[in-house]
Amino acid sequence: MSGNTVTQSVAQSAPWSLARAARELELRRGEFDLAVHLGHVRTVPDEGGGGRRVTRAETGRVRSQEGFPEALRERVKAVGTTEGAALMGISTARFTRLARLGLVVPVKFYLNRYRAVVWLYLAEELLRFPSDRQNAPLLRGRTPEGLRDQLEAGLDLRPRNWRGRHMGFLLRQTDGPWARAAVVASLLDPVQVAEVIRDPYERACLNRFRPERLSHGAPDSPAAHLVSRIMTAEDPDEISWLRADLGQAVAEARETHPAPRPTQRVEHGVVPEPAGSAPAHSSRTRPSPVASRPAVSGREAAFAPAAPVPVAAGPVAAAPVVSATVASRPETATPEDLPAAGERGWPRGLLGWLRRRNT
DSSP states (O other): OOOHHHHHHHHSOBOHHHHHHHHTOOOOOOHHHHHHHEEEEEEOOOOTTTTTTBBHHHHHHHHHHHHHHHHHHHHHHHEEHHHHHHHSSSHHHHHHHHHHHHOOOEEEEEEEESSSSEEEEEEHHHHHHHHGGHHHHHHHOOOOOHHHHHHHTOOOOOHHHHHHHHHHHHHOOOOOHHHHHHHTTTTTTTHHHHHHHHOOEEEEEHTTHHHHHHOOOOOHHHHHHHHHHTSSOOSHHHHHHHHHHHHHHHHHHHHSOOOOOOOOOOTTBBOOOTTTTTOOOOSSOOOOOTTTTOOOOOHHHHHHHHOOOOOOOSSSOOOOOOOOOEEEEEEEOOOGOOOOHHHHHHSSSSHHHHHHHOO
């Protein structure tokens, strides 16, 4: 079998990216993401660490279902307040009250041009709501007194219900105990996470598997702060429930796979020196500073300072005795009568000549 044939067979069996899978299933990207969250389309982790992918067998399974693609689009259709009220046959005001009471749960949201939160609901769920006989009193007549008191007190369960549903979406796609614990931690304030998980290495492990948050606008913008507030638990009972769930999830992850910690590697019984410490060399094996200097050209050597003389180990050597001939010469001696630069220990070149001239 030729190499080209092997390459083609591997390429044909490789999973598709999410964008390619959405085109194969004839869905817009928002509809496809919702289909993945609801479990209508199953994904697998990318072996190269590039996120999630969809196998070709999965796309074939979805395409072979009856009524494709219209039936799949109906199951992932999300509507706003106006269209949702029309599907249920009620006014938009009553629909909003039902949503605030948590009787209908949003499936996603977005911010409009005025930074107002627009909640979206599954049309399939809204169509099933009137068919339940227990919901009939909520669709006609006055709202029960107990529910009216809660609405007057400012009750709005839409953000909380969305967080619960969103956490279920993320848990469905996680692999491993630390990833499941990170999903719970993503809905809590970092201060709350630090109070529950005191170990910094375990918190670092949670941050590693933390799912990406929805982004709306530039970081630190008013829209980003609003989205962050929606995605963070605020109610005391919700925070208490998430803290307990996080502690249990981390305990299970700790027993299965403890968080990695830095360790010192010991080779042949010798602990490596800490970073930044100078190596301990003996006086006999100290390297010479001259030998460690790089070679320079002749022009650079003319302007370079004199190299320091290496210090020898042991007793200090006696100073060299000046020649009697030089000591007895008169001060009027000419430069030609003086010893050469190498004999007096002066450096050669332009710097040595200037020193000899000033002598």
